[in-house]
Amino acid sequence: LDPAGILALDPEGIRALDAPRFAALVAALLRPHIAPAREPLLGDMAASVAAGVASRDPLLIVKGFRILFELLEAMKLDIANHQLQSMRAFLVDTAVDFEQRYFADRISRGKMQLDSTLLWLNRHCKAPALFEGFCTGVVALLELQAPFAQLPQTFQFDQARLSSIRADLHDLLSIQMILLLYRQLICPVTRPAHLDPAILSFKQEILVLIADDIAHSRIKWEKAIPCLALQMARKYAICKTGFCTFPDQHIITSVQSWLLTNLDRKQISPVHQLLQSRVLQYFSKTCLAAIRCNRHFTPISENDSLDSFVGxxxxxxxxxxxxxxxAVFHYKVMGKLYVRWCM
Structure with a gap:
């Protein structure tokens, strides 16, 4: 303990720490240095300590000081985030140089195995079509059939991004297959002018039905299949009859069977493979255009767009x-090494 500090907080000479006044003093000291969004926590902390002392409830006092320590940890994070935000321009400008030096050092000291990287290069990147092969190789990492655990070692800093893009891609492909089935189902009973709005409306309903806290995409879709089949059959019945009615059980069973077959991630269906190949081919072209223009994204011509994709x-x-x-950032980092290894 700090006797001098306790005496300063205890001018009446009781020789005991006045916890409410101490909490109020700490709150007053921290308030000028804290983010405005966190100021209410200071009041909660002081109020909890004061209530605990008044009611002689140690749990409230502990709760108040726990809020204080959590607040101090949050302030540390706020400072770190502010420093990162202030240094963002510098970090962006030096990111390529940093990764180049990092990989060069690891490779020169023999601390990085390049087996899967060289195998990936030999499969995709062959002179003189190095750019095209590189883009095809990067996009191939998004394939559902690709063993993501065998990602080339030079992509270790990109693994989280690629994993996120891959999950989003296959969610979109699943939605696309459902929308294709839905369009095929309602097209005979829907006016052409009402077809696109109906599909866009059903897309929003799909997003609601698959909303789940489960991170694993395969389990999420498996759980949603019965609800998707029922909703699709219900919408078909409304389009066919013009009013809300109980859906046909035969339609529900047929739709559910089709979804179970085509949304299965363990055994990729021909429909999924076709859609995946078309999207990945489009991604390869956009990556190639971006690398050649040295930009992060370059829209390609209308002839290469995916107009046939629904919504x-x-x-x-x-x-x-x-x-x-x-792809652009990775090529800036590793492009020279890839060219040398492919020659």
Whole structure:
């Protein structure tokens, strides 16, 4: 303990720490240095300590000081985030140089195995079509069949980004297959002018039905299949009859069987493979255009767009922008080494 500090907080000479006044003093000291969004926590801390002393409840006092320590930890994070934000321009400018030096050092000291990287290069990147092969190779890492655990070692800093893009891509492909089935189902009973709005409306319903806290994409889709089949059959019945009625059990069973077959991630269906190949081919072209223009994303010509995709062009463009950014940055870091290894 600090006797002088306790005496300073105890001018009446009781020789005991006045916890409410101490909490109020700490709150007053921290308030000028804390983020405005966290100021209410200071009041909660002081109020909890004061209530605990007044009611002689040690749990409230402990709660108050626990809030104080959590607040101090949050302030440390706020300072770190502020420093990162202030240094963002510097970090962005030096990111390529940092990764180049990091990989060069690891490779020169023999601390990085390059087996899977060289295998990946030999499979995709062959002179003189190095750019095309590199883009195809990067995009191939997003395939559902690809063993993600065998990611080339030079992509270790990109693993989280690629994993996120891969999960988003296959969620979009699953939504696309459902929308294709839905369009095929309602097309005979829907006016052409009402078809696109109906598909876009059903896309939003799909997003609601698959919303789940489960991170594993396969389990999420497996759980949603009965609800998706029921909702699709219900929408079909409404389009066919013009009013809400109980859906046909035969339609529900047929739709559920189709979804179980085509949304199965363990055994990729031909429909999924076809859609995946078309999207990945489009991604390869956007990556190639971005690398040649030295930009993170370059829209390609209308002839190469995915107009036949139902209601998901904007989402696919977002993913194309993300994978193009990863490809451009990675090529800036490793491009010279790849060229040397491929020669």
């Amino acid at each position: 998901l062009n904007d989402e696919i463009q977002v993913l194309a922008r993300k994978i193009s950014g990863v």
